[in-house]
Amino acid sequence: MSTRLLWINPVGFNAYDKPISDALREEAYPDTRIDVCSLKDVKMQHLEYNAYEMVAAGPTMGAIRWGEKQGYDAAVIGCFYDPFLRAGREVTGNMAVTAPAEACLHIASTLGERISILVGRSKWIPEMHENVVKYGFENRFASFRKLRMTVSEFQKDPACTEDRILEEARKAVEEDGADVIVLGCTIEFGFYKKVQKELGVPVIDAIVAPLRYAELLADIRKRQNWGISNALGYETPDQVEMDAWVPIIEPNIYRDPRG
Numbered sequence: 001m002s003t004r005l006l007w008i009n010p011v012g013f014n015a016y017d018k019p020i021s022d023a024l025r026e027e028a029y030p031d032t033r034i035d036v037c038s039l040k041d042v043k044m045q046h047l048e049y050n051a052y053e054m055v056a057a058g059p060t061m062g063a064i065r066w067g068e069k070q071g072y073d074a075a076v077i078g079c080f081y082d083p084f085l086r087a088g089r090e091v092t093g094n095m096a097v098t099a100p101a102e103a104c105l106h107i108a109s110t111l112g113e114r115i116s117i118l119v120g121r122s123k124w125i126p127e128m129h130e131n132v133v134k135y136g137f138e139n140r141f142a143s144f145r146k147l148r149m150t151v152s153e154f155q156k157d158p159a160c161t162e163d164r165i166l167e168e169a170r171k172a173v174e175e176d177g178a179d180v181i182v183l184g185c186t187i188e189f190g191f192y193k194k195v196q197k198e199l200g201v202p203v204i205d206a207i208v209a210p211l212r213y214a215e216l217l218a219d220i221r222k223r224q225n226w227g228i229s230n231a232l233g234y235e236t237p238d239q240v241e242m243d244a245w246v247p248i249i250e251p252n253i254y255r256d257p258r259g
Contacts, residue, residue, distance in 0.1 A: 002031040003218045005211070006067040006075040008251065009186075010053075010060045010083060012042035016187065017254040019155070020078070020207060023189050025256065027208045032215055033258060035072075037063060037251035046151040048123060053083045062249025064088045068095040069248060073218035076100070076210045078186050081127050089234045091246055094227065096217035100206040101131045103213035104182045111202045112180035114142040116172035118165060119184040120149045128184060143176040144184075145169070154187040162191050169195055169203065180204065 007024065009016055021036040028034060039059040044052045060077060061084065067075045074096040077088060082099035089097050108115045115137065119125060125144050132141050145168040147161075154161050165188065172178040182204045183192060189207045196203040220226045230236050237246070 001219070001222050002033065003029070003074065003215055004072045005032055005034045005214055005218070006063075006070075006072040007034060007036045007078050007207075007211075008060060008063050008067075008075060009036065009038040009078045010056045011044050011046060012039050012056075013045040014038040014252050014254070016155075017252070020186070020189065021254055021256065024207060024211050025258075027211055029215060032211075033256045034211075035253055035255045037253045039063060039251055040249065047079050047081060047083060048121070048151060050127065053081065057084055057087070058246075059249055059251070060084050061087060061091055061246050063251040064095075064097065065091055065242075065246060065248045066250050068092050073221070074098070074214035076103075076214050078207070078210070080104075080184050080186060080206050081124075082131055086233065089228050090236055091242060092228060093230070093236065094221070096214060096221055096227065098210055098213050098217060100186055100210045101128065101184075102135060103210035104204045104206055105132065105135050105137050107209050107213065108180040108182050108202070108204050109137060109140055111204075112178075113140065114176075114178045115140055115180050115182060116142045116145055116169070116176055116178035117182045117184040118145050118147055118168050118172070118188070120147050120151060120154070122146060124184065142178040143172055145172050145176075151185060151187050154185065155190075158190065161188070162194060165191050166195050166198055169199055173199055173201060182206070
């Protein structure tokens with residue numbers, strides 16, 4: 001069964017929409033169709049600050065509601081902070097919603113014993129550590145390793161970025177005892193294969209893992225009817241209230257060229 005996936009870059013910056021679309025299509029199942037979008041009417045080019053997340057919250061919810069109305073099977077909130085993931089699940093019924101840290105950590109935990117995450121800067125660590133604990137992986141966690149780079153620098157000089165990732169990933173394995181490496185930013189895409197080959201341990205890419213996870217969630221929703229449970233924390237708001245307070249917002253969409 002084919003899957004329609006909406007990848008949401010929760011920023012007002014579309015420069016990564018096509019590159020991420022191209023990278024995802026190389027990794028997806030042949031019958032998965034992937035549309036990538038960014039947000040309208042916001043200015044941020046990244047979410048390195050909690051304050052920027054707050055600005056992106058409403059438009060992201062609007063994009064998720066739009067995606068469900070359009071009949072997508074799954075959506076990914078494409079930031080490793082996993083912003084608004086619980087909220088995204090509250091406002092959906094039939095569409096699976098996931099995010100990079102959740103997907104990466106669950107996959108990594110099945111492939112090894114000790115996980116290290118490669119982040120750009122120290123600023124990112126507190127919020128990302130909260131997610132490690134929240135998702136239940138604190139006892140499997142080896143370390144954060146800093147690349148000393150901002151989000152906007154990762155794709156400017158790919159050779160430099162690859163060298164930094166390899167250097168810190170090697171330290172995570174040799175010094176911290178990690179046997180699985182997670183790349184802790186979606187804009188660190190395009191590097192995992194070479195680093196994985198060099199180190200001989202799984203290197204989990206922050207766009208590929210949520211793609212795979214979203215495909216799985218969409219498939220089990222169709223085959224087993226295992227979808228988001230609205231019985232407890234993901235209870236859906238009253239429809240009238242939701243329509244009034246969480247408007248549907250069409251994002252800037254880059255559609256899968258395959259249709």
